[in-house]
Amino acid sequence: xxxxxxxxxxxxxxxxxxxxxxxxxxxxxxxxxxxxxxxxxxxxxxxxxxxxxxxxxxxxxxxxxxxxxxxxxxxxxxxxxxxxxxxxxxxxxxxxxxxxxxxxxxxxxxxxxxxxxxxxxxxxxxxxxxxxxxxxxxxxxxxxxxxxxxxxxxxxxxxxxxxxxxxxxxxxxxxxxxxxxxxxxxxxxxxx
Numbered sequence: 712x713x714x715x716x717x718x719x720x721x722x723x724x725x726x727x728x729x730x731x732x733x734x735x736x737x738x739x740x741x742x743x744x745x746x747x748x749x750x751x752x753x754x755x756x757x758x759x760x761x762x763x764x765x766x767x768x769x770x771x772x773x774x775x776x777x778x779x780x781x782x783x784x785x786x787x788x789x790x791x792x793x794x795x796x797x798x799x800x801x802x803x804x805x806x807x808x809x810x811x812x813x814x815x816x817x818x819x820x821x822x823x824x825x826x827x828x829x830x831x832x833x834x835x836x837x838x839x840x841x842x843x844x845x846x847x848x849x850x851x852x853x854x855x856x857x858x859x860x861x862x863x864x865x866x867x868x869x870x871x872x873x874x875x876x877x878x879x880x881x882x883x884x885x886x887x888x889x890x891x892x893x894x895x896x897x898x899x900x901x902x903x
Contacts, residue, residue, distance in 0.1 A: 734808055735782070735789050737897075738815055741890050749879035753777065757815060758785055766792065789815065797823040798838030802846075806858060809898045813866050816890070817873075825869055829862045856899060863895040 742757030752760045755777050763777040766788050793814040794800050794807075799822060802810050814822035820836045827834045832845035849858060867888060874881040 730804065731786060731790060734811060735786050737808065738789070738812060739785070741812065741893065749882075755780060756785060758788065762788060762792065793819055796820075797836055798842070799823060799826075801838050801843055802826070805855065806862075806898065809859060809862060809894050812890075812894045813862075816887070817866075817869065821869065825865050826862065829858065829865050859895060859898045863891055863898075866891050 739756040742754070744756060746754045746757075748754055748759060754760075758777055758780055760777045763780055763784070764774055766784075767773070767775060789811070794811055797814075797819040799807075799810055799814055799819055810822055810826055813825065823836045823838050824834045826838060827836075827842050827845075830842065830845040830849040832842040846858075853861070870880060870884065870887050870891070874884050880887065
């Protein structure tokens with residue numbers, strides 16, 4: 712019996728890893744291979760030097776150029792910085808990709824607060840039990856499709872507001888809008 716339990720745990724872990732790998736590849740596809748930020752630094756697959764350096768420093772690893780980041784580095788940063796932070800990991804898997812893309816693109820605190828605003832929870836930036844209770848109530852009344860559309864619309868509102876004070880966002884607003892709509896379409900596509 713204990714061997715079966717171990718095998719089940721491995722299978723769950725593998726499924727979790729497969730989910731994270733797919734999520735990471737989807738985000739990298741949206742980000743593109745190489746992008747020059749407003750400050751002149753380069754992002755590779757959406758990972759910028761500032762985030763990569765901070766991650767390596769927190770792990771007591773030597774500084775390294777972001778161009779040398781491995782896919783495993785990207786997976787670890789995605790998990791630790793953009794999913795685990797602010798309770799985003801508590802969000803159900805069927806809608807997690809749209810929230811993680813928001814988190815990766817605009818920061819986990821912003822994604823968490825807009826998620827909370829969408830479901831009518833207190834906007835404290837931490838997705839915990841009260842937020843998840845509000846999410847479940849939202850889903851009961853408006854459904855998953857209603858949630859996906861409302862969160863996507865609020866994300867677009869967030870970007871439009873940010874574009875008023877951030878020239879880099881204003882300059883890329885059309886591309887960001889297209890990204891939000893692609894992520895929305897993907898979330899609304901029939902689940903496999």
